[in-house]
Amino acid sequence: xxxxxxxxxxxxxxxxxxxxxxxxxxxxxxxxxxxxxxxxxxxxxxxxxxxxxxxxxxxxxxxxxxxxxxxxxxxxxxxxxxxxxxxxxxxxxxxxxxxxxxxxxxxxxxxxxxxxxxxxxxxxxxxxxxxxxxxxxxxxxxxxxxxxxxxxxxxxxxxxxxxxxxxxxxxxxxxxxxxxxxxxxxxxxxxxxxxxxxxxxxxxxxxxxxxxxxxxxxxxxxxxxxxxxxxxxxxxxxxxxxxxxxxxxxxxxxxxxxxxxxxxxxxxxxxxxxxxxxxxxxxxxxxxxxxxxxxxxxxxxxxxxxxxxxxxxxxxxxxxxxxxxxxxxxxxxxxxxxxxxxxxxxxxxxxxxxxxxxxxxxxxxxxxxxxxxxxxxxxxxxxxxxxxxxxxxxxxxxxxxxxxxx
Numbered sequence: 001x002x003x004x005x006x007x008x009x010x011x012x013x014x015x016x017x018x019x020x021x022x023x024x025x026x027x028x029x030x031x032x033x034x035x036x037x038x039x040x041x042x043x044x045x046x047x048x049x050x051x052x053x054x055x056x057x058x059x060x061x062x063x064x065x066x067x068x069x070x071x072x073x074x075x076x077x078x079x080x081x082x083x084x085x086x087x088x089x090x091x092x093x094x095x096x097x098x099x100x101x102x103x104x105x106x107x108x109x110x111x112x113x114x115x116x117x118x119x120x121x122x123x124x125x126x127x128x129x130x131x132x133x134x135x136x137x138x139x140x141x142x143x144x145x146x147x148x149x150x151x152x153x154x155x156x157x158x159x160x161x162x163x164x165x166x167x168x169x170x171x172x173x174x175x176x177x178x179x180x181x182x183x184x185x186x187x188x189x190x191x192x193x194x195x196x197x198x199x200x201x202x203x204x205x206x207x208x209x210x211x212x213x214x215x216x217x218x219x220x221x222x223x224x225x226x227x228x229x230x231x232x233x234x235x236x237x238x239x240x241x242x243x244x245x246x247x248x249x250x251x252x253x254x255x256x257x258x259x260x261x262x263x264x265x266x267x268x269x270x271x272x273x274x275x276x277x278x279x280x281x282x283x284x285x286x287x288x289x290x291x292x293x294x295x296x297x298x299x300x301x302x303x304x305x306x307x308x309x310x311x312x313x314x315x316x317x318x319x320x321x322x323x324x325x326x327x328x329x330x331x332x333x334x335x336x337x338x339x340x341x342x343x344x345x346x347x348x349x350x351x352x353x354x355x356x357x358x359x360x361x362x363x364x365x366x367x368x369x370x371x372x373x374x375x376x377x378x379x380x381x382x383x384x385x386x387x388x389x390x391x392x393x394x395x396x397x398x399x400x401x402x403x404x405x406x
Contacts, residue, residue: 038395046342061128118313186247192286232258366393
């Protein structure tokens with residue numbers, strides 16, 4: 001019959017070789033990342049066979065995969081390829097959000113872990129107790145429609161992240177520029193918050209006050225000789241305003257018509273006349289601008305933080321659903337029809353290699369050509385260009401939580 005032919009095709013060695021999933025290498029961490037596998041048979045059979053074998057090596061969490069539409073062999077093959085790309089894309093978006101969240105929390109790992117949640121659950125707890133979101137993803141439609149909907153949602157999230165991060169980065173850059181001017185060298189910084197109107201002669205037609213930066217080692221020379229730089233300098237008019245590690249900031253009063261000659265004479269002595277004129281309105285405006293930009297930065301920072309907390313959960317949930325779709329597609333391609341497999345999230349206790357060896361021994365009967373990435377062999381799998389070190393006899397997908405925490 002047609003169904004029998006499709007089943008035989010799906011179970012053929014050639015088809016199985018065409019759909020062998022790659023597995024990312026396990027990151028070196030004190031808490032190894034979980035991975036999800038599927039094995040043929042019922043949950044009862046999986047529990048009976050699996051739990052006693054790996055009890056000392058890791059925890060098993062049995063996941064209920066919904067009864068999705070199988071479609072045709074061609075559909076499953078193309079979906080497997082699309083879902084591989086989608087998995088990488090959504091993992092990337094989720095990682096970007098978590099990275100931004102860490103930055104916004106000033107790399108405080110405790111606060112980061114507290115905020116890195118999906119509906120009030122930590123990522124590992126969300127995965128190990130995964131339940132399909134039937135309200136959001138209708139299982140009665142074809143697999144491609146489900147995948148397209150997930151991809152569209154995450155694409156919108158990625159676009160919003162770019163927009164919000166761009167807006168925040170712009171105002172943050174403006175604030176940093178203002179703060180650099182307020183905290184940098186006296187040679188460059190904004191003087192509005194260092195001087196007062198009492199330091200200046202104002203509203204005079206003939207004389208004015210200028211501001212001069214003097215290298216600190218030359219401060220005694222300035223104080224002894226500034227009045228000799230030009231005959232139109234007002235004697236005893238220089239005041240020391242402030243100092244930093246490099247410069248001393250002075251004011252001096254001079255007749256307006258002598259300013260250019262004074263600048264030239266000062267330059268020869270390595271004294272730098274700052275281009276600054278005290279105007280009450282300008283000084284007040286500088287202060288208001290700095291405060292307005294600071295408040296704008298705080299608003300956008302808070303908004304981006306809230307957005308990241310909410311949309312990390314959205315992206316992570318979407319990512320997990322894509323993992324389940326991949327498990328379903330790969331399991332049907334690997335084990336054939338009728339659909340009869342059990343998905344299991346395995347949480348390694350510590351020694352991942354021993355755990356993989358145990359799984360290899362337990363399930364090697366599913367594909368005797370597999371060496372399972374545990375014995376150091378690295379042979380080419382015929383016809384597909386994959387090495388056996390990337391392949392297990394059971395369906396396997398790694399879950400890279402390390403990226404979310406980095």
